Ligand SMILES: Nc1ncnc2c1ncn2[C@@H]1O[C@H](COP(=O)(O)OP(=O)(O)OP(=O)(O)O)[C@@H](O)[C@H]1O
């Protein structure tokens with residue numbers, strides 16, 4: 067037990083410290099980008115105290131926007147948790163999409179294509195959601211199933227190309243992201259997908275039966291998607307740890323030659339991993355539509371597919387880490403909006419903090435130097451290779 | 456230059472890898488360190504070279520105490536090291552590898568290699584190294600790569616050279632050349648710390664020998680000691696250096712290679728039209744100078760070579776052109792030449808490495824499910840049986856000593872029911888005690904009615920195990936001779952000289 071804890075601590079230490087550093091340097095940035103603060107440059111004492119206040123205010127707003135807001139409690143105390151509900155609403159698709167990147171990492175592949183796979187999942191779910199009328203539950207299952215098939219095929223294509231022709235997955239997925247984005251745009255201009263009476267690219271709303279049930283009543287958007295995401299994360303952890311497939315995925319990721327010599331089929335692994343990765347990101351797209359958006363739009367994928375890469379890196383390519391990192395990012399994103407609204411701090415600062423977290427993670431020596439640590443574990447399970455791999 | 460290590464202690468968790476080790480290397484001395492696999496030799500040397508920090512203990516150079524926190528400190532006081540596993544960048548040239556970390560630049564910031572080139576050429580000439588500074592490292596044979604490491608150490612004026620099992624990967628000729636170089640270096644005043652498991656080499660060059668067992672110095676010896684004496688001191692019990700082997704009783708053909716030709720991507724024939732048979736209950740050794748197609752032949756049997764013609768029958772069934780997994784499951788055990796490259800996954804645990812090619816077979820796995828508790832308990836048995844020195848089977852294989860890694864590969868391949876064992880350099884890096892064990896095991900496999908195809912550059916090993924010897928030269932098997940052939944005749948055959956039989 068003690069050992070387990072020590073192990074857990076070792077693996078979260080670095081991300082935690084990196085996050086702390088990012089928050090600190092983010093605070094400096096918030097303070098010194100505020101015109102009020104800068105105006106005080108002649109008296110350093112005031113400058114510091116004002117700067118400190120501004121930073122605290124901004125972070126307070128961030129907290130209010132992501133976890134709990136006192137101002138919302140006048141009717142019912144529980145309403146104060148509205149921001150937390152928002153955080154989990156955003157976290158669900160992000161967890162799933164980031165798991166896609168995480169799984170690929172473990173098999174030695176760099177999946178930049180989560181964005182495109184997300185889009186195909188969203189398309190599939192949306193189509194079944196608005197086009198058919200099915201009984202409850204079944205409608206949701208059908209929509210998700212179709213999303214999984216579309217995005218799984220889309221992802222599998224990458225694996226197949228890599229296995230058969232050696233085409234590098236990074237290039238292929240980047241290109242396929244463009245294809246997916248423009249395909250979506252085109253689709254939304256067709257009569258099947260364009261909502262009646264609308265000019266802007268938006269599909270009809272998915273039917274009630276296809277919408278994921280909300281978890282905490284109608285005043286909160288948090289829905290079944292977060293439960294799906296957590297279950298799937300658990301499933302991926304089990305897949306990697308306790309199944310023959312996971313064993314092969316990890317083996318190919320860690321040493322392709324040894325895996326091959328041991329009789330594992332590298333083409334099979336590449337293709338099946340990418341099918342699963344595609345389906346994971348696609349599921350992210352599906353729950354985004356069925357859970358919170360309810361209608362497919364040109365911007366439905368937002369930047370989920372790209373944030374997913376950052377989240378997977380931050381989560382050190384571990385399912386549990388990925389979940390925690392995704393929730394953190396979702397909180398930053400939800401809170402950033404409030405911060406922008408309530409203070410003069412622009413939401414971009416949140417992006418800077420996100421970037422700093424990743425930067426510090428990527429440069430463990432820096433973190434070690436700052437905190438004067440000796441042995442922070444720096445190895446990770448990311449086995450994706452460079453261009454020669 | 457003299458070096459002294461005083462009471463060096465190093466622990467990894469609960470394991471004491473070095474337990475108050477003291478050692479003095481005199482000026483211009485070749486000091487050999489002998490010890491079982493996992494005794495703590497590499498650990499001690501890594502401490503001296505600054506790659507590891509001791510928990511306690513002192514190092515002094517020329518009787519002055521020094522602190523070595525990094526390899527750069529070691530180089531600065533004149534200590535150089537050639538590692539058990541090479542540390543060269545394969546796609547760089549020799550010169551680039553050598554200047555790495557000490558690059559000089561021209562005015563515009565471009566790399567200035569001219570001085571390094573001249574220096575390499577000078578050292579190369581002095582020691583008859585024959586190393587081209589502009590050759591890309593990955594295209595060079597291992598023996599030459601090792602010389603590059605030696606040159607690197609010499610370029611930084613190493614007065615003490617640490618050689619950690621330098622001969623494990625060398626052919627006998629390359630070994631002899633290295634030993635000559637070591638003597639030359641010694642005559643110029645360089646001190647050498649020499650780690651090897653081959654007692655003959657120790658006897659040939661060492662001035663003094665320190666013997667380490669389980670992290671402690673257990674004694675010193677002089678090279679005049681017999682191999683039996685050294686082995687006994689090392690292992691702590693008498694070791695049988697000569698094997699007892701019954702007459703073979705060959706049965707049906709288990710491996711039949713027919714007209715096998717292997718070509719590379721460009722169509723160059725690496726293995727030419729080979730015919731070879733291994734029957735149940737016999738050990739056939741393939742002897743030959745490294746690089747005459749042995750590697751490709753061994754890999755072809757596993758279907759690891761993409762361009763093959765001919766037929767390979769396992770117990771009568773052709774498997775050539777099918778999958779690697781088909782070869783494995785038709786009953787082939789395979790010990791690859793390089794454990795680091797394709798024998799092990801270093802980030803995986805020992806228990807996972809022990810099932811690398813049977814992970815989906817019962818009792819370890821079935822369809823999609825794996826049974827980690829069985830994997831672990833079976834691994835416990837293997838590490839007992841093969842005496843793999845580790846703290847836990849869940850430790851990553853990378854934490855093992857070189858020889859213990861090799862034992863993991865052997866334990867995996869020799870522990871499942873197979874028909875044919877194809878083993879390339881199976882005892883590379885093993886100590887004498889473990890070699891004895893592995894040899895006995897291979898003979899037991901033979902006597903249990905399996906066929907063994909052994910690839911080895913160690914003539915001792917070939918003679919100890921083989922019932923028949925196939926000699927490979929330039930991709931062909933030029934002769935198959937009984938193991939009663941004399942050493943000198945075998946040597947001639949390996950050089951491609953085929954005697955006309957009377
Ligand atoms: N990083 C590490 N973590 C845990 N244990 C380690 C680590 N490095 C070495 N060890 C252990 O320390 C012991 C000594 O290892 P070392 O590599 O020094 O042996 P060695 O004498 O060089 O053996 P060999 O002849 O097999 O190369 C071994 O039991 C090994 O498992």
Ligand SMILES: [Mg+2]
Pocket residue numbers: 496497498539619856857858
């Ligand atoms: Mg060693």
